[in-house]
Amino acid sequence: MLIGTIVYSRTGATLDFADRIAQKLRERGHAVELTVLKTDGQVRPPRPKDFRLVNVPDCEKYDAVLIGGPVWGFTAAAPVIACIQSLKGVAGKKLLPFVTMGFPLEAMGGTRAIEAMKQAAQGVGAIVMPGMIVPRLFRRQSRLKDIAAQRISEWFVD
Ligand SMILES: Cc1cc2nc3c(=O)[nH]c(=O)nc-3n(C[C@H](O)[C@H](O)[C@H](O)COP(=O)(O)O)c2cc1C
Incomplete structure (x- = not known):
């Protein structure tokens, strides 16, 4: 499968998790395209208002999509929600959300x-x-990331 992995990460924790997921998926023979979401404008957590996502990928080419980001203010970071809402080409495809x-x-x-x-x-x-x-x-976060990445990879079988 070609799996699109999209991640928003301010301090690198979720990006590190996404890298580990990508590695496990590749070990299982999948192709993984990783997009690190970038924003335009000031993203002031936990409730940013004025920002624009500049590199949301077209998901038409993917067989499945993973999308992740940090928890802010007891919910998902706003750029992650905005990204999901703007995704094209995901209808009828598997989408797996992940957070740190x-x-x-x-x-x-x-x-x-x-x-x-x-x-x-x-x-x-x-x-x-x-x-x-x-x-x-x-x-233990490093170990937990490895266990979670392994589990995710097991959910994707061709
Ligand atoms: C403004 C702000 C709010 C946060 N709110 C929460 C929260 O409600 N619950 C929580 O467990 N962590 C919270 N965190 C911690 C982040 O979710 C955590 O550090 C995450 O792993 C960061 O991921 P990143 O490095 O990919 O940005 C918050 C961090 C920030 C900056």
């Missing part, structure tokens, strides 16, 4: 972020897959 977060419990924003991303994805006609949340459990 700073707190240790998924209930501290992760669950709500994934729900918001799923709702946006349904709005553009995607087939929404289970979301993946990586919290920060003391120093």
Whole structure:
């Protein structure tokens, strides 16, 4: 499969997760195209208003799409939601949302972020897959990312 992976990341944590997911998918024989979302304007978390996404990929060419970003203010970062809402070519395709977060419990924003991303994805006609949340459990985030990346790769079989 050709899997489009789109990530928004301010401090690199979600980008690091996306890289690990891409690596696991490639090990399974998939082709992965990674897009790191860029914005125009001032993105002031947690509730940025005036920004524009400058490099949302056309998803027509992908067989499936993964999209991820950080949890901000107990929900998904606004650029991620805006990106999903603007996606073209995802109708009828699998879309998997993923997030990283700073707190240790998924209930501290992760669950709500994934729900918001799923709702946006349904709005553009995607087939929404289970979301993946990586919290920060003391120093274990690296290990949790590897476990989550492995699980995601197992959900994609040709
Ligand atoms: C403004 C702001 C709000 C945040 N709100 C939350 C939150 O509600 N829950 C949480 O677990 N982490 C929160 N975080 C932490 C980030 O989700 C976490 O550091 C994430 O891994 C950063 O990802 P990135 O490096 O890809 O930007 C917040 C961070 C910022 C900057």
